[in-house]
Amino acid sequence: MSKKHNFSAGPCILPQEVFEKSAQAILDFNGIGLSILEISHRSKDFVPVMEEARAIVKRLLKLGDDYEVVYLGGGASLQFLMVPFNLMKAENGKAAYLDTGTWAANAIKEAKHLGQVDVVASSKDENYSYIPKNYTVGEGYDYFHCTSNNTIYGTQMKTFPDVPTSLVCDMSSDIFSRVLDFSKFDLIYAGAQKNMGPAGVTMVCVKKDILGKTGRNIPSYLDYSLHIKKESMFNTPPVFPVYATLLTLQHLENNGGIAAAEIRNEAKAKLLYGEIDRNPMFETFCKEEDRSLMNVSFKLTDESKKEEFDNAWKAAGINGLNGHRSLGGYRASLYNALPIESVQVLVEVMNSIK
Amino acid sequence: MSKKHNFSAGPCILPQEVFEKSAQAILDFNGIGLSILEISHRSKDFVPVMEEARAIVKRLLKLGDDYEVVYLGGGASLQFLMVPFNLMKAENGKAAYLDTGTWAANAIKEAKHLGQVDVVASSKDENYSYIPKNYTVGEGYDYFHCTSNNTIYGTQMKTFPDVPTSLVCDMSSDIFSRVLDFSKFDLIYAGAQKNMGPAGVTMVCVKKDILGKTGRNIPSYLDYSLHIKKESMFNTPPVFPVYATLLTLQHLENNGGIAAAEIRNEAKAKLLYGEIDRNPMFETFCKEEDRSLMNVSFKLTDESKKEEFDNAWKAAGINGLNGHRSLGGYRASLYNALPIESVQVLVEVMNSIK
CATH class of the missing domain: 3.90.1150.10 (Aspartate Aminotransferase, domain 1)
Known part of the structure; x- marks a missing residue:
């Protein structure tokens, strides 16, 4: 059957080159006589893939060495929990959230496990058909969380507020799609399965100086600082999804x-x-x-x-x-x-x- | 270059058939004109993959409908945390662990975030060169956790103790390698990247009646019951790793x-x-x-x-x-x-x- 016109909301279409190169890597990765599926994540063949997959994100987003990039499993849904674990203070923790849709609401639900969550604005009253605009984020919050694009309702934040705390954004469904001043954000996360790569890996890009300030004893897998220290190899990463993500981002970089x-x-x-x-x-x-x-x-x-x-x-x-x-x-x-x-x-x- | 003899500890060699079929699925999945990397996890093409990937585990392990299988991201390292979240009582929770190596010790470390952990026996004193045997697991524990095979030290449990509580086992490195009475276990988990499939997905097989007894409010992604209820589609699963895992297990089933x-x-x-x-x-x-x-x-x-x-x-x-x-x-x-x-x-x- 010939190729279809794929409007899927995610997992979604990726460049044809990514399909061809990643299929070839499964049969023989870089001509080494082994499949990408059977090599150690600590091998000399895969370590450069992880290094470049981390570096290319910072190049594309035009971010400096004050940011770190890690690749994790569990999807953006696990980030709904990891963000408050890493940023909400253990004592009297308090975060502000913008409620623009189902995924924003899910993020709010998980944050409530760890502290006080104030929804500064919501468009739930009109079935999320618009992005709230006239709201203020006051002082005293550990961070402010928003969702840049709402896949279900077809809405997208065109501007981002200036807030007197860390700005955290779930960019799962529109990262790498438009020019923003990404240095405005302190933490960006994105499930790969839209503009980044296939399902099975999530990228987190975080400004280092916001970490380590909660007084919280963070379980290992949930700890951004540990993943950063281990260069995204704290445990076996999702090798193939990371590789296909790198191919997708290289294709983007090579096309402007x-x-x-x-x-x-x-x-x-x-x-x-x-x-x-x-x-x-x-x-x-x-x-x-x-x-x-x-x-x-x-x-x-x-x-x-x-x-x-x-x-x-x-x-x-x-x-x-x-x-x-x-x-x-x-x-x-x-x-x-x-x-x-x-x-x-x-x-x-x-x-x-x- | 010709094919190598691959003794890698994991990710590791998989059947050649898995490489060939999964590479083909990336170019065109089941002749539908789309790549396995670009289809929705809720599509009529992928849902049967997830259903069969869950069912085949129970067939191979000879387990009945009192068990459920889910596929998750985050690796066995995240299971080190999810097991106590789901099984350790919120009040006065207490678990027994067997310390047979680095991975067992890592599991112990994470469980301590949630309650009391008693190490009933350890071979750390002799650099994990043996499996402790003469130990007893007393009454009053929420569960007993052991590691069936220790990849680093090359040791393996040949028998499993009878314990007066739930028996939990990390079988990441030897699942599907030998005949056991798997119905003896209440929860088995395994990172896929040894005998099951490529890196990026973890299988959890759990006896349903041990869940829901902790009095704990479990965050969504960490909640086995939620993943079971959503048939392993609570959020976007690692589509390709699940598919390659199914191919690996089908190869096993078709070969005795x-x-x-x-x-x-x-x-x-x-x-x-x-x-x-x-x-x-x-x-x-x-x-x-x-x-x-x-x-x-x-x-x-x-x-x-x-x-x-x-x-x-x-x-x-x-x-x-x-x-x-x-x-x-x-x-x-x-x-x-x-x-x-x-x-x-x-x-x-x-x-x-x-």
Whole structure:
């Protein structure tokens, strides 16, 4: 079967080069006569992969030596717990959270295990259809946590607040997709399975000077400082996911970095939102000003057209367009690796629904 | 370069069929026109993979519906923490541990975060060169934890004690290698990267009725019951490592299961230990009765032969024979997928050292 147009929300499309190189590495890694799946993580063949996978993140985000990068297992969901373990003070710990969707709410839930959590603003009252804006983060918080992009609702933070504490951001679904001043953030984490690589590894990029200040005795696997000290080899890392992540980031670096990706992503989003705004058969779930460049969540204005539309996009070789089960409708994810040609095919299909 | 003889301690050799099938799945998974790396974990293509990966473990271990299997990220090191989180009572929690090596000691360290830990026996006094035997596990413990095989020291538990509490075992380095009455255990966990699959996923097999009894409010990712309820899809699982694990276990099932693997593993171990016992140039680190069938840790009796031996095994295409950095010497890991022909090559090289 020929290649599909893959709009999956994650795990999602990666560059074809990543598939080809990583498949080859499984058969014979770098011509050493061994598979990437069977070599020691401490071998001279894999250690440079981990080193470069850590270094390339800092190059792409334009961060200096005051930041460290580690790769961990457990997904962003484990980071919901690790962030407060590492940043919330053991005595009278207190953190501020912005509630912009399901994943933000999940992060809030885990932080409550370790201390006081104040939700400074929430858009839950309108089913997360917008990004709250007029809120203040007061003094006395150990950190402020936000979620840059909300895959389910199709909203994205366009700016980030100035806060009088550490700024922590879950960038799982839009990291490496747009130019930001990443030095504004003290801790960024991201499950790899969108713009970074395949499922099975999570990247954490942290400003070193915010660690070690909680007075908390942190269990080993949950301790960022230990992972940093061990250069992301505290225990056996997810070797293949880290390697495929490196390939994905090398592909990004070789194709103009984040700035060039942003231009491509804006063109894809403009094309699709343009069709939604033009075509009375479709509408988005969220406020226009908060629309995500990564996940376009939309619905039919006339539900009786559902069968016709579903048959049409499936016939066009489109995959992964169903909306999240909690919201329904459709969701077109326009991650870095999705070519604009796939968006053109989708727009043509949408244009045919009258 | 031609295929090497891979004695790596883990990640380690897997069946060649696993490399071929998993490389193909990266290029096109089951002929669906998408890579296994880019499909949703909730897609109709991956859900059956996870279901079968969970079911095959119970078939191979001959366990019934009173057990559940989940796949998690974070490695066995995260299980060192998850086990006490799920099994140690919130009030006056108390667990018994057997200290047979570095990994057992690491498990003990993490459990101390959550309650009282009694080490019922330890072989640390003799550098973990034997498995303690004459110990008793008294009443009143929430569980007893042991490590079935000690990769660094080359020791292995041949029998398991009858204990008046839940029996928990870290089988990371010898699961699926020998026939045991697995129903004796209440919780078995194993990092995949030895006999199960590639690095990046950990299997937990737990008897359901031991869960939910601690009175502890468990953070989501650390909660076995939640992962069971969500059928190992609480969050995005490590898709590719789970798939490669399924391929590895299918290969085992199609080749006679654990009973047949045990016969092959015994033959390999007999061949190598036979050479060590015959050849005065070599000796093991551990007591004969506790020798591991999986990891043969040994050293030269005459260190002046080191260069000659190192050059000889490298010239023979052998990989991964260096001992763990904490012990030195050599370590030949004879995991399920290692063919006896590789052991024959190693024995021939050892035989040439006089």
